[in-house]
Amino acid sequence: MKWNTKITKIEPNHIVTKGYRQEDLIGNVPYGHVVYLLLRGELPSKEYGRMTDAILTACIDHGVTPPSSIASRTVASGGVPLPTAVAAGILSIGDAHGGAIEKGAKFLQDGVVRIKKDGKTASIIAATLVKETSEQKKRIPGFGHRIHTADPRTKRLFELAKELKIAGDHVALSKAIESELEKTQGKKLPINVDGAIAAIISDMGFDWRLGKAFFLIGRVAGLTAHVYEEQTQEKPMREMFSIEYDYTGPEERDLPSK
Amino acid sequence: MKWNTKITKIEPNHIVTKGYRQEDLIGNVPYGHVVYLLLRGELPSKEYGRMTDAILTACIDHGVTPPSSIASRTVASGGVPLPTAVAAGILSIGDAHGGAIEKGAKFLQDGVVRIKKDGKTASIIAATLVKETSEQKKRIPGFGHRIHTADPRTKRLFELAKELKIAGDHVALSKAIESELEKTQGKKLPINVDGAIAAIISDMGFDWRLGKAFFLIGRVAGLTAHVYEEQTQEKPMREMFSIEYDYTGPEERDLPSK
Amino acid sequence: MKWNTKITKIEPNHIVTKGYRQEDLIGNVPYGHVVYLLLRGELPSKEYGRMTDAILTACIDHGVTPPSSIASRTVASGGVPLPTAVAAGILSIGDAHGGAIEKGAKFLQDGVVRIKKDGKTASIIAATLVKETSEQKKRIPGFGHRIHTADPRTKRLFELAKELKIAGDHVALSKAIESELEKTQGKKLPINVDGAIAAIISDMGFDWRLGKAFFLIGRVAGLTAHVYEEQTQEKPMREMFSIEYDYTGPEERDLPSK
């Protein structure tokens, strides 16, 4: 029942993470690079480190609108410690909230395998993928956003991925899919920030199962700010929302007589 | 029922956090500095930014031993999504796990107020505080560690705080308390990493109520690595611990006859 | 490092909880009585069992309005498993949401100790307590409700506590406080459902630290129903609330030039 862990060795007065003494990392390696180290096992190149850091920042906050912010602030209003309320927001990160990074990365990674195996271009495989998912009445993860049509985070992340020479097959495939979607649907269904991160982490060689990890690690700072704001600016149990609802259950009735 | 938020303004294709457009922050301002921005409202100086980043790295992971790692890995072994398991670890951050940052910061901030109000030296107030807490049979938060007697993180953080000219009254008071504890108790009860962070964030002017925030934001990366390791290297519901226990409840008995 | 537990003994094909074989409890002892057994160590009398069961039912649900329901449904909308979303609702149970049971029970138990120690009547101690808390600008926990002025659950629970001969000193003190509040404030600040439960569990001899336990155990069924309804009737990431907000942070600005 011995565990194996590749993460951290703890001895009295000696803490080694992925081979590096923590006192060497602290203040010498930027936190974003240390995150990369934790998830990959090696320190990033300067370019990969900057890209990882940029991805974390791109996830930092989206105001009071997403389920994670609402969950964290609502739970905070119940009168609980800060970490409890932050954790509630993290719980909402799922298939529909942040999940497009994971699913998008898998989709693109599978797509690039097909490009290489079939010896086809990104455009041809993009057309095939759009056709297949359309026939299955599925949506390709990472396209479209409920608020933004030209998400400034997407544009910036792609610029940076290009500048840092990280953008490769997966970014190319995601752009080919965007073009194909516009062609077949007659309107733009742009790559969203989840889709951009999915493509870039795939070009960086990350396992798609880490898709939600970037969103989670970046967003936790924003959620912390929301909980702190709720705890210091607002009263507990304030009326936060006016939910209008219809009760559509059984009509009022007496208990059956026994 | 209108909310006020100082954090982020969301408009279509326009995302502004604490005044800065997110596309300007992404890849230009290190994530650790963006965390500072979120918690304080202003970008840090170069020194404050590096210190914040260093604090996050000092919290990144402590191996498989603390409650947060165990909670995250145990919950992961139940077969749940990565964010659910990471959140479970965050839930354990409480009065006894990471809580010394919050309580230590409050203690030191109250102490420095007394130093200034009473016009006394740090040594004199330290002696008073040690005496008072000893009489109340309380412990001063942020001293002593279950594993480390000379925590390498503490040493490195204090060095850096000095180098960056951040160390001030609160760091001085914490060191005065350490000396006083050694003098009165006859053995060293060293400042631990929580105590060091408590002192430094106090010298940076942070609200003590944000004490757990730094630990939480930094540690989430380590917890993510633990959950990922559990999910990819281990089987669900593996036997993780051999808990030996004595059942000390009522002896086995029949239901009372009705 | 051996644990002691008074709860359950597990041996192959043999499961004993608080002395009783689980196969004897299943289908023979109502779940509400088993909850009492778990929290107290002994099976309840018929009256105590019925009262415990009634308290759980009084906590079962309060529609879509409280923080717990909103947290659970919001987290469910992120696309996560049912237990993850139910847990998010439980996280909101805190000082301000359900917490009046715990704090109210402590307040009443301390009050009854004073009645006995000082040899005073409930009315006299009630007057003292109202005066003291008013001078400290505090509120007595368990009085007033944001929606109900005559909560039907309170009335029913008190009726039942009387009928089952459970109502005693703590219920009497809570009613004396209600009268005193009306007298001194000139308007009714009625005992709410939390306050009623606080009084009754105190008369049943429960530790006040179990106050939130009753609420939590009862409410989990309602939260489960909310999550199930959200997952089966609604789309993920639906727009649940229109939150109107003013962004009151720093004005939009450029990054400082380096």
Place this chain on the structure above:
Amino acid sequence: MKWNTKITKIEPNHIVTKGYRQEDLIGNVPYGHVVYLLLRGELPSKEYGRMTDAILTACIDHGVTPPSSIASRTVASGGVPLPTAVAAGILSIGDAHGGAIEKGAKFLQDGVVRIKKDGKTASIIAATLVKETSEQKKRIPGFGHRIHTADPRTKRLFELAKELKIAGDHVALSKAIESELEKTQGKKLPINVDGAIAAIISDMGFDWRLGKAFFLIGRVAGLTAHVYEEQTQEKPMREMFSIEYDYTGPEERDLPSK
């Protein structure tokens, strides 16, 4: 943006759940029956109510061994409120912990559809299902247990389901699968408590997606008892486990020179 909810109507001094006034339910309808009402929309017959209650009791606790108990107690030891620690245990209820109820119910419900559609006996379909899953190298959910070979809860639940005339096609199919597994594997792989509940709730007509709900609602009482025991009998941050581990990550190394 109006919600529809079939669960509870809230008006001042008037609370109606699934058609029934809560004051009528409290103390008149056992909690286990109210749970059925919440999940199905109608009060159960006497038999269905007793069966639901029995299922909740069968889930109540499994000592200090399962991930949920360990997660709750570990989180409690961090020094957090009771509901936070209970929620952590609930988070561990997933595909591998309690998940066999959900997956088992789906498996059996699909199987019974095939029995009816193909006009075959339970034995024949059981043989087909065992063959199919064996070929797919999958396990049929709800069979085998890491500790019990003849789980007393399974036996008792099946007895009761028979006595209450609830046992039907799904229980019959689960027993046919058990026989078939023994025949083909040459050793008994008995129906476990999850499998028994899966079969019985299927015969009661429940949606398989509610599988984890029963486990969760029942187990929350046990988790509450564990957290209370940890908080009242043990010290925070006690050393709970001796985890022996090998650090198998990169060897200790210096930071690369810049």
